Amino acid sequence: MKRFFTIIVALAISGICYASEPYTAYCTLRGEEAMSNPGSLVGKIEIDYGQKTKHKNYLTDSTGQRLEFESMVEAMNYMAGYGWSLHDSYTTIKRMPIENRQLDRVVVVWVLKKEVASSAEITEGLASSSLDYLAY
Numbered sequence: 001m002k003r004f005f006t007i008i009v010a011l012a013i014s015g016i017c018y019a020s021e022p023y024t025a026y027c028t029l030r031g032e033e034a035m036s037n038p039g040s041l042v043g044k045i046e047i048d049y050g051q052k053t054k055h056k057n058y059l060t061d062s063t064g065q066r067l068e069f070e071s072m073v074e075a076m077n078y079m080a081g082y083g084w085s086l087h088d089s090y091t092t093i094k095r096m097p098i099e100n101r102q103l104d105r106v107v108v109v110w111v112l113k114k115e116v117a118s119s120a121e122i123t124e125g126l127a128s129s130s131l132d133y134l135a136y
Contacts, residue, residue, distance in 0.1 A: 022115045025122045026050070026087065029079065029112065031072050032094065032105045042105060044068065045075045047128055060127045072108055079112055082125045087113040
């Protein structure tokens, strides 16, 4: 019986140690800039934790109002306060033909990373418009 109890305790301890081993989680911040006015954001900055949603996801305050950032750097500073750091970035061009003219936008995407021990830590302290859709 003592041997059985020792095995059970050893398995429980190894399970706890395995469950709390840190790993790297990623998310993206996506903003659009008008090509005619570089550096100025058009609309809100979207965030993507890798969840499946049918709509865009934005950072919000505790009342559900979307947070507005003047620049991608301001949004990054906000995310850094929650432990996120810049991993990579890239840009693309979004073509928008409107009324026989082209309103091109630069889409800026920053990939962020954070060391976490559980999926609950990914969004810890953050609120966004579709966190209720997250399923890890």
